[in-house]
Amino acid sequence: MSCRGHNRSGSESVASRRINQDLPVIARFEVCHRSYLAPDGSIQRPLPAFASDAKLLTALYRAMVFLRLFDRKAVALQRTGRLGTYAVSLGQEAVSVGIASAMREEDVLLPSYRDNGALIWRGVRPEEILLFWGGDERGNQFSGPAHDFPFCVPVGSQAPHAAGVAYALKLRKQARVAVCLFGDGATSKGDVYEAMNFAGVHKLPLVFVVANNQWAISVPLRLQTACETLAQKAIAAGFTGERVDGSDVVAMHAAAEAAIAAARDGKGPHLIEAVTYRLGDHTTSDDASRYRSADDVQAHWKEEPIARLRNYLVAQKMWSKVDEEQLAAECHERVDAAADVYLATAPRRPETMFDHLYADLPEAYAAQRRELAGEHDA
Numbered sequence: 001m002s003c004r005g006h007n008r009s010g011s012e013s014v015a016s017r018r019i020n021q022d023l024p025v026i027a028r029f030e031v032c033h034r035s036y037l038a039p040d041g042s043i044q045r046p047l048p049a050f051a052s053d054a055k056l057l058t059a060l061y062r063a064m065v066f067l068r069l070f071d072r073k074a075v076a077l078q079r080t081g082r083l084g085t086y087a088v089s090l091g092q093e094a095v096s097v098g099i100a101s102a103m104r105e106e107d108v109l110l111p112s113y114r115d116n117g118a119l120i121w122r123g124v125r126p127e128e129i130l131l132f133w134g135g136d137e138r139g140n141q142f143s144g145p146a147h148d149f150p151f152c153v154p155v156g157s158q159a160p161h162a163a164g165v166a167y168a169l170k171l172r173k174q175a176r177v178a179v180c181l182f183g184d185g186a187t188s189k190g191d192v193y194e195a196m197n198f199a200g201v202h203k204l205p206l207v208f209v210v211a212n213n214q215w216a217i218s219v220p221l222r223l224q225t226a227c228e229t230l231a232q233k234a235i236a237a238g239f240t241g242e243r244v245d246g247s248d249v250v251a252m253h254a255a256a257e258a259a260i261a262a263a264r265d266g267k268g269p270h271l272i273e274a275v276t277y278r279l280g281d282h283t284t285s286d287d288a289s290r291y292r293s294a295d296d297v298q299a300h301w302k303e304e305p306i307a308r309l310r311n312y313l314v315a316q317k318m319w320s321k322v323d324e325e326q327l328a329a330e331c332h333e334r335v336d337a338a339a340d341v342y343l344a345t346a347p348r349r350p351e352t353m354f355d356h357l358y359a360d361l362p363e364a365y366a367a368q369r370r371e372l373a374g375e376h377d378a
């Protein structure tokens with residue numbers, strides 16, 4: 001079956017136009033597209049074997065439902081002045097959950113600021129996430145694997161870090177994989193290109209995941225790139241990129257499983273472009289109605305990952321109304337408990353902001369620290 005990528009407009013792209021019909025073609029490239037569940041939860045093509053594993057599938061479902069509810073609570077806390085800026089995963093829960101669920105504990109996660117779902121799957125406690133977004137660095141001293149990286153707020157700078165991590169894993173001959181998540185906007189950053197190039201040259205055990213949610217704050221994808229796909233950017237770096245339906249958690253898990261296994265096996269890096277849609281505002285500091293229409297957003301609600309998987313699970317008799325009610329009650333309880341722990345945590349003293357940047361604090365900062373601590377210089 002051919003899996004050649006299609007031009008978004010259906011016409012010949014600038015990139016694929018032949019320079020001269022008389023010249024021989026010396027290289028051809030393809031981009032595959034992976035999807036299993038249709039937006040209504042019906043089966044589009046034969047499912048991977050794990051899709052009959054009710055335990056795994058319901059775990060993926062539970063994680064996505066929890067994430068959505070947790071996000072809602074975090075926004076409520078921010079709106080009432082009890083949390084800092086926060087980025088929800090609304091509509092793209094399948095990306096971080098699908099990816100993290102295919103990782104081993106010893107693998108290394110390098111997440112962006114929107115990847116709460118991956119952190120929680122890997123054992124980070126929800127109250128730790130609230131602490132971080134509440135401005136308390138102790139949130140980064142989390143219960144997930146200590147070798148995982150914290151949220152990366154600068155766009156794309158986790159990609160070179162990931163290349164460094166993967167290089168170290170390779171040098172040490174460890175059968176571990178670095179997994180780096182970022183957005184469509186990040187793919188325009190030099191950091192990302194450089195990391196991909198380095199990963200390709202050194203055949204690193206590194207899986208790049210682009211959560212292509214169509215927007216980089218107010219910048220739409222069509223202004224981000226002239227490429228037909230973001231997956232094809234991997235080709236220029238010498239490895240495979242594939243497009244995945246990022247609202248289909250079965251496809252996300254399957255793609256991640258295959259890419260991580262190949263990287264662990266010494267076959268080098270891989271890029272997964274997860275095509276999804278950001279149904280919410282960019283963050284709590286944004287108002288997306290200023291730059292996109294309600295109709296556009298509404299149309300994408302038909303594709304969202306949670307109802308899609310629920311429809312499949314119900315059709316397979318893996319999930320019932322009672323399960324749904326129980327899950328909702330459990331999630332509410334867990335979210336409320338996390339918020340209670342967070343709100344009951346006494347804030348740190350302001351001078352502690354200087355405590356984790358330097359082994360030896362430069363005098364200029366030391367003086368500021370003393371001032372904040374109320375220790376006046378003589």
Ligand SMILES: Cc1ncc(C[n+]2csc(CCOP(=O)(O)OP(=O)(O)O)c2C)c(N)n1
Pocket residue numbers: 114153154155156182183184185186187211213215216217278282
């Ligand atoms: C280096 C850097 N430049 C600019 C910003 C401001 N900024 C924060 S998020 C963002 C857009 C990122 O879009 P994308 O990579 O698509 O990720 P998404 O937010 O959609 O998940 C920008 C420009 C930043 N955080 N870091």
Ligand SMILES: [Mg+2]
Pocket residue numbers: 183184185211212213214215216217
């Ligand atoms: Mg984006």
